Amino acid sequence: MIASVQNKTPFSDAFRAGREQLPGEAWMRALRDSAIGNFEEQGIPTRKDEEWRYLDLKSMGKTQYRSPSAKPQVDEALAKAYFLDGTLARFCFVDGRYDANLSQVDDLPAGVELLSVAEAMSKNESELKNALEDSAVDSSHPFVALNTAFLRDGYVLCLKKGVQLEKPVQILFVGSQALENCAEHPRHFLFLAEEAKAEVIECYVSPNAGNFLNNVVSEIALEKGARLSLCRVQSEGSACSHLNYSKVNVGQSAHFESKVFSFGAKTSRNEIEIQLSGTHAFCSLEGLYIGGGDQCLDNRTVIDHQVSDGTSREFYKGILGGKARGAFSGKILVEEGAQRTDSEQNNRNLLLSDDAEADSKPQLEIYADDVKCSHGATVGQLDEDQIFYLRARGIGEAQARSLLTAAFAMDLVDSVGNENIRAFLENQVSEKLSQEVGQ
Amino acid sequence: MEKAAMEKALLEIRNLRATVDGKEILKGLNLTVMPGEVHAIMGPNGSGKSTLAHILSGREGYEITGGEILYCGKNLQDLKAEERAREGIFLAFQYPVEIPGVNNMYFLRTAVNAIRAHRGEPELDAMDFLSFAKAKMEKLGMNKNLTSRSVNEGFSGGEKKRNEVFQMSVLEPKLAILDETDSGLDIDALKTVAEGVNALRAPDRSFLVITHYQRLLDYIVPDKVHVLAGGQIVKSGDKSLALELEERGYVWVGNEKVETGEGRAQG
Numbered sequence: 190m191i192a193s194v195q196n197k198t199p200f201s202d203a204f205r206a207g208r209e210q211l212p213g214e215a216w217m218r219a220l221r222d223s224a225i226g227n228f229e230e231q232g233i234p235t236r237k238d239e240e241w242r243y244l245d246l247k248s249m250g251k252t253q254y255r256s257p258s259a260k261p262q263v264d265e266a267l268a269k270a271y272f273l274d275g276t277l278a279r280f281c282f283v284d285g286r287y288d289a290n291l292s293q294v295d296d297l298p299a300g301v302e303l304l305s306v307a308e309a310m311s312k313n314e315s316e317l318k319n320a321l322e323d324s325a326v327d328s329s330h331p332f333v334a335l336n337t338a339f340l341r342d343g344y345v346l347c348l349k350k351g352v353q354l355e356k357p358v359q360i361l362f363v364g365s366q367a368l369e370n371c372a373e374h375p376r377h378f379l380f381l382a383e384e385a386k387a388e389v390i391e392c393y394v395s396p397n398a399g400n401f402l403n404n405v406v407s408e409i410a411l412e413k414g415a416r417l418s419l420c421r422v423q424s425e426g427s428a429c430s431h432l433n434y435s436k437v438n439v440g441q442s443a444h445f446e447s448k449v450f451s452f453g454a455k456t457s458r459n460e461i462e463i464q465l466s467g468t469h470a471f472c473s474l475e476g477l478y479i480g481g482g483d484q485c486l487d488n489r490t491v492i493d494h495q496v497s498d499g500t501s502r503e504f505y506k507g508i509l510g511g512k513a514r515g516a517f518s519g520k521i522l523v524e525e526g527a528q529r530t531d532s533e534q535n536n537r538n539l540l541l542s543d544d545a546e547a548d549s550k551p552q553l554e555i556y557a558d559d560v561k562c563s564h565g566a567t568v569g570q571l572d573e574d575q576i577f578y579l580r581a582r583g584i585g586e587a588q589a590r591s592l593l594t595a596a597f598a599m600d601l602v603d604s605v606g607n608e609n610i611r612a613f614l615e616n617q618v619s620e621k622l623s624q625e626v627g628q
Numbered sequence: 629m630e631k632a633a634m635e636k637a638l639l640e641i642r643n644l645r646a647t648v649d650g651k652e653i654l655k656g657l658n659l660t661v662m663p664g665e666v667h668a669i670m671g672p673n674g675s676g677k678s679t680l681a682h683i684l685s686g687r688e689g690y691e692i693t694g695g696e697i698l699y700c701g702k703n704l705q706d707l708k709a710e711e712r713a714r715e716g717i718f719l720a721f722q723y724p725v726e727i728p729g730v731n732n733m734y735f736l737r738t739a740v741n742a743i744r745a746h747r748g749e750p751e752l753d754a755m756d757f758l759s760f761a762k763a764k765m766e767k768l769g770m771n772k773n774l775t776s777r778s779v780n781e782g783f784s785g786g787e788k789k790r791n792e793v794f795q796m797s798v799l800e801p802k803l804a805i806l807d808e809t810d811s812g813l814d815i816d817a818l819k820t821v822a823e824g825v826n827a828l829r830a831p832d833r834s835f836l837v838i839t840h841y842q843r844l845l846d847y848i849v850p851d852k853v854h855v856l857a858g859g860q861i862v863k864s865g866d867k868s869l870a871l872e873l874e875e876r877g878y879v880w881v882g883n884e885k886v887e888t889g890e891g892r893a894q895g
Binding site for chain 2: 575577578579580581582584592597599600
């Protein structure tokens with residue numbers, strides 16, 4: 190049954206027109222139908238909505254998004270330029286669809302499952318069904334609902350108890366010109382059983398793509414003692430919208446680390462909601478957003494300390510030039526009983542032009558009495574004393590500025606343990622900075 | 629060496645007047661430094677010592693209202709701070725700035741290459757530079773771990789000053805200005821810094837050693853000593869002048885012009 194139309198959006202017609210072509214069994218169709226109804230009920234958020242006040246989605250409402258072609262044209266050279274060395278496996282998607290030729294999954298050890306959502310759906314896997322049904326129960330997030338309605342592919346990574354990966358897994362999303370006016374809705378599932386350990390790097394690149402929407406949703410669960418390090422690099426084409434929402438459940442003594450590097454897209458939003466659901470759980474959320482032109486880069490995090498002895502660390506940095514706008518809103522919720530919570534949040538912004546804007550919104554809600562929570566936010570410019578010091582040694586002013594700007598950015602890169610990932614990120618950051626500050 | 633070239637002044641300051649925020653700090657200062665000479669500029673707080681150092685280095689925020697500064701015969705005012713550095717002027721900062729995230733060696737290599745490019749010389753690559761810099765470090769007895777750290781970040785007072793001297797030795801200036809390099813140093817650190825400076829003394833390199841105390845001049849022995857007070861050089865002499873000053877105090881030079889507060893120069 191299709192739910193009654195509350196707010197007709199451009200997605201409604203596309204859904205009805207393409208409904209029969211979307212994959213999945215009857216249960217999946219039922220989920221999709223209820224999800225599109227849910228989305229229509231909520232509508233595309235506007236800036237009047239507090240949670241969406243930094244992001245202008247008006248143009249989204251005016252675009253008639255299509256589904257990407259089932260036979261994407263693969264730009265192998267582009268994809269290969271983003272292949273990381275020293276990985277355990279590579280999972281590559283072109284225009285939203287899994288591409289086996291560009292992927293490399295031969296060396297996965299026992300106890301690791303890595304497959305595409307399309308394959309999981311075709312096998313009608315019950316875990317997938319359960320996960321999707323669970324998330325549908327409380328999808329108060331409009332774009333999670335929209336993702337459920339349209340989802341077609343993505344990746345599933347499951348590690349059995351005690352399985353520890355020594356090398357990272359790379360997930361690569363390459364977008365082509367054919368994505369013009371398309372919307373893709375990748376859905377990822379990461380599940381680490383007790384004491385499992387993995388490092389994943391997700392890259393979203395589409396330098397030649399025009400206006401399209403990439404609406405990514407991830408569901409992540411870490412069981413007791415599991416450790417996941419997740420690094421994301423978003424360098425999509427300058428005309429597109431990139432929305433990325435993750436929900437992460439961190440169990441007892443589990444350890445979740447996220448690093449988000451946002452460089453591309455005209456409009457982007459990175460959203461991470463963490464539930465520290467077991468005692469002694471730990472999460473570290475770091476982000477670096479660099480924007481110029483008329484880019485808008487929005488970051489939203491929620492860390493829910495549900496039980497005692499949890500630790501959360503948050504450090505987001507923005508570098509904004511041109512007329513770019515960057516936003517960070519970070520909510521820390523310490524529930525009643527979440528005693529001995531230890532939480533630190535920090536957001537620092539560097540403005541490179543008079544027209545750039547940075548917004549920072551810390552939100553602390555604390556219902557326990559024995560907690561340690563700190564937060565800080567700064568918005569500033571380059572330090573004139575530092576610039577002079579460099580100039581007094583013969584370094585030209587423009588070069589001094591770019592050196593200092595890179596220094597501001599690089600500490601989040603330097604803390605990456607894996608050498609190959611770090612070198613890759615250094616390149617990405619330098620390249621983006623050279624566009625924005627003319628290094 | 630050609631005698632005629634040696635006799636040309638490296639630095640010639642003529643009747644220099646300068647203001648900060650409308651307040652006159654230098655009030656007709658004259659100074660001539662020949663190649664290879666070490667000049668000490670002494671004076672009480674607020675006499676304009678640091679202002680002079682900053683003006684020579686090209687720092688913004690000072691207005692020159694009269695007189696001129698000739699460096700190698702060229703008008704210094706036409707050059708930006710980085711151009712002065714490339715032409716061989718080096719300021720050892722009183723308060724070296726910490727620059728987190730910029731590696732000390734990377735910073736220095738960038739500086740060296742900026743200067744080399746200015747001279748039309750090829751750039752040094754990382755390997756060449758490292759061996760060049762390491763030799764300099766050994767000479768100065770510097771702790772090698774300073775190379776892997778960010779510029780001055782977390783350095784002790786002594787390490788910062790030593791890093792200034794190290795930079796000086798790498799950049800090989802023609803005119804080195806030491807702005808109160810002795811401030812905040814204990815006697816051992818002072819000795820090492822002075823040894824570093826002495827090792828750099830050369831016939832084609834001049835020094836302007838700015839200090840409040842005579843102590844530093846026990847170790848860096850100057851050719852000339854000047855007393856700066858009230859924005860002017862009020863007395864000049866040889867190294868014995870410094871000792872006399874130490875004994876008798878600045879009041880002795882008879883300057884009623886001494887003002888308090890060095891304004892921007894301290895900041």
